Amino acid sequence: MYINQQKKSFFNKKRIILSSIIVLLLIIGGAFLYGKSLLEPVEKDSKTTVNINIPSGSSVSAIASILKKNDVIKNEKAFQYYVKYKGASGFQAGFYHLNKGMDLDAIIHKLTSGATSYAFQITVTEGAQLTQIAAAIADETKYSKKQIIAKLDDETFINQLKKEFPDTVTNEVFNKNIQHPLEGYLFPATYPFHDPDTSLEDIIRAMVKQTNSYVETYKSEMKKNKLSVHKLLTMASLIEEEATEKADRHKIASVFYNRLKEKMPLQTDPTVLYAAGKHKDRVLYKDLEIDSPYNTYKNTGLTPGPIANAGMSSWEAALHPDQTDYLYFLAKSNGEVVFTKTLKEHNKAKEKYITSKNEK
The missing domain is CATH 3.30.1490.480 (Endolytic murein transglycosylase)
Structure with a gap:
């Protein structure tokens, strides 16, 4: 009986020691994992x-x-x-x-x-719409997207820009049905700012100033082509939004100019998406019925203003379109663009490269 009690007491002590060791190991392991977590990123996949x-x-x-x-x-x-x-x-x-x-x-x-010489920088990409640029500014500054858009649409501020850049910001930005007066006027580039408290007005001003510098460069060519700055930026934006990496922008420009000459609607899908105020991978037939002056399926001529900003390659294409008889184009799934002269040829290309692919 006494021996059994001794054995029982021994095993209880052993169990307690073992449990203590396990608890200790768990505490050490937990502390190690916690300490390791403190060395890791706050948000692993964050790029902001x-x-x-x-x-x-x-x-x-x-x-x-x-x-x-x-x-x-x-x-x-x-x-x-x-x-x-x-x-x-x-x-x-x-x-x-x-x-x-x-x-x-x-x-x-x-x-x-070593530090950089600038407090922050804002990158404006080619083909960016004003709302996207506002988001990019908000990401790098203390200003909210709502504040930025309000400033970009502020008539008093825009009139100040008209005085500073009279050749670039003209009365055309206030054309009837314009959604955002400065849409297309904020040039795609990377803008470093050295003062962390740079005002919102100066941030926007720097982007318009960059556009103005290129307007000065191309002034004689615009005059030769009878293009106002507003019309150049509008055409360039349509080219920018339609072009793929493999697209010949000068040929796309030729299609747009040819259709304008024939008084045909431009029928370019990005204008429908701009009118709808949202991005979609595919434009459906019902989308083409959107009642908007930006919908180039329902209206002839250019849109009231640009639908995005445009890079220099699209400016060049708008100023120097190829001389062709093309009236149609479509993009294949690999990004290549097929140009055609008649509706019959276009429908044939559509059947070959788009409709038949979707049915498979």
């Missing part, structure tokens, strides 16, 4: 730029505080300990452009490699 300024003479703890405040790191102490563990030093003052997808190693490398 976070602009920060590290003042001269900032300590590691001050830098950690700035990073945490901007939600670039998860924990200040973890950053400080990791810097000490890595033996990192030589952090430099200035502007940095980080993102929440960076881990601590990437952040430390960036901060010790």
Whole structure:
């Protein structure tokens, strides 16, 4: 009986020790995983730029505080300990452009490699519509997309731009049925800004100024072609939105000009999507019935204004279209564009490259 009690007591002690070891291992493992998670990105797949300024003479703890405040790191102490563990030093003052997808190693490398000369930069892509540009500005600044669009549509501000850039911003931006007066007037480029408090007006002004510089370059050619700036930007935007990487923009331009000459509707799908205010992979027949002056299936002539901005290749095509007899074109699934002269040829190409493919 006594021996059995001893055995029972021994096994109980053993069980307690084993349980304690397991709990201890779980605590250590949990602490390790938690510590490891603090070194990982705040948002692994994030690509959004976070602009920060590290003042001269900032300590590691001050830098950690700035990073945490901007939600670039998860924990200040973890950053400080990791810097000490890595033996990192030589952090430099200035502007940095980080993102929440960076881990601590990437952040430390960036901060010790040297700052940039600009506080933030905004990239405006070719074929971007005004609402998309507003979103790009909002991503890099303190201004909301709603504030930006309101400023872009503000008549008082636009009249200021008319005075500053009279050859570029004309009364045509206030044409009847224009959705956004400055649509197409914000040139595609990357714009660095050195003052973190740059006003919204100056951000927009820089983009219009870039357009104005190209207007000055092409002024004589526009005059020769009897194209106003507004009409050039409108035509260039249609070419930009229709062109694929493999498309010959000069041939596309020739189709548009030929149809205008014949008083045929341009029938270009991007104008329907612009009228609808949304992007779709395919334009359906019911979409073609949208009642809008931008719908080039229901209206002849150019749209009231540009439907997006355009890069230089589309400007060039609008100014120097090929001399052809083409009245139709369509894009194959591989991006190649097929040009035809008659509706019969166009329907044949459509059957070959589009309809038959969709039925398979």
